[in-house]
Amino acid sequence: MKEVFGAIEAGGTKFVCAVSTNPNELYDEIRFPTTTPGETIQSCIEYFKMQQGKYLLKSIGIGSFGPLDLRKESSTFGFITKTNKTGWTNTNFLGVLKKELNIPIEIDTDVNAAVLGEYYWGAGKGYSDFLYLTIGTGIGGGAIVNGKLLHGFNHPEMGHILIPHNKDDDNICNFHNDCLEGFASGPAIENHWKQKAELLPPEHIAWDNQADYIAKALMNYMLILAPKRIIIGGGVMDQKQLFPMIRDKVRKYLNNYIQIDEIINNLDEYIVPPKLGNKAGILGAIALAKLSYDNRASAK
Numbered sequence: 001m002k003e004v005f006g007a008i009e010a011g012g013t014k015f016v017c018a019v020s021t022n023p024n025e026l027y028d029e030i031r032f033p034t035t036t037p038g039e040t041i042q043s044c045i046e047y048f049k050m051q052q053g054k055y056l057l058k059s060i061g062i063g064s065f066g067p068l069d070l071r072k073e074s075s076t077f078g079f080i081t082k083t084n085k086t087g088w089t090n091t092n093f094l095g096v097l098k099k100e101l102n103i104p105i106e107i108d109t110d111v112n113a114a115v116l117g118e119y120y121w122g123a124g125k126g127y128s129d130f131l132y133l134t135i136g137t138g139i140g141g142g143a144i145v146n147g148k149l150l151h152g153f154n155h156p157e158m159g160h161i162l163i164p165h166n167k168d169d170d171n172i173c174n175f176h177n178d179c180l181e182g183f184a185s186g187p188a189i190e191n192h193w194k195q196k197a198e199l200l201p202p203e204h205i206a207w208d209n210q211a212d213y214i215a216k217a218l219m220n221y222m223l224i225l226a227p228k229r230i231i232i233g234g235g236v237m238d239q240k241q242l243f244p245m246i247r248d249k250v251r252k253y254l255n256n257y258i259q260i261d262e263i264i265n266n267l268d269e270y271i272v273p274p275k276l277g278n279k280a281g282i283l284g285a286i287a288l289a290k291l292s293y294d295n296r297a298s299a300k
């Protein structure tokens with residue numbers, strides 16, 4: 001029997017389940033809408049039980065919407081905690097799957113899964129330390145530090161760092177008055193300009209404002225984490241004109257403070273888009289499955 005990894009991309013509107021070994025070999029994939037936790041998780045279980053008849057399933061990775069409890073010592077480890085998604089608060093996601101499928105399963109945030117996918121197969125390949133930021137409906141970020149996903153007390157919340165506001169921009173975050181997500185997510189752009197972000201023309205002043213918020217955030221991340229590369233993705237970053245604008249502003253704000261050749265002379269290669277595109281979610285989950293399996297193999 002062929003050995004494969006399983007993957008679950010758990011989103012607020014849809015779930016994708018797949019089996020694969022690497023990005024070039026997705027053997028099988030299904031998608032279904034996110035309904036109630038009971039029904040949706042049961043669909044995952046049935047899918048993988050069926051795959052177990054065809055392949056040797058080594059492990060499963062889950063990249064999930066959150067927030068998640070990732071504290072291994074917690075009694076609610078692997079739960080989706082207090083979420084805006086109706087009916088999903090306090091859902092025991094990992095525990096139910098483990099009980100039914102009886103194989104190693106690794107869970108992490110969708111953002112951290114994407115970080116890991118880029119690390120194995122995308123724009124982070126070969127980088128022991130890099131940062132990944134996704135800017136869309138919300139803003140999330142993760143980092144590889146010394147070749148490992150950064151977790152700390154739970155998982156980073158890079159979208160909510162404090163950033164000074166421009167002019168009289170309102171902040172739409174429910175928790176903060178001056179945070180990055182509240183100024184620079186897709187809905188925040190719409191709130192500033194009273195128009196959907198994707199409808200604003202590339203030369204609109206909105207993008208200069210947007211690049212400014214992102215550049216300030218990147219400067220902070222760079223000074224704290226010293227990443228060797230920064231990858232920025234998400235729907236808002238489909239506006240490719242943002243990349244040179246962000247690089248120019250990062251250069252301006254840093255003012256030659258970091259004397260590293262890649263940053264002084266080659267920001268085009270330092271601040272880059274992701275490589276895995278719309279496969280980032282499912283490949284990130286495969287990457288988590290692979291990580292879980294490799295960790296167990298090296299512990300033996």
Ligand SMILES: [Zn+2]
Pocket residue numbers: 159160173174175176179180181182
């Ligand atoms: Zn916030």
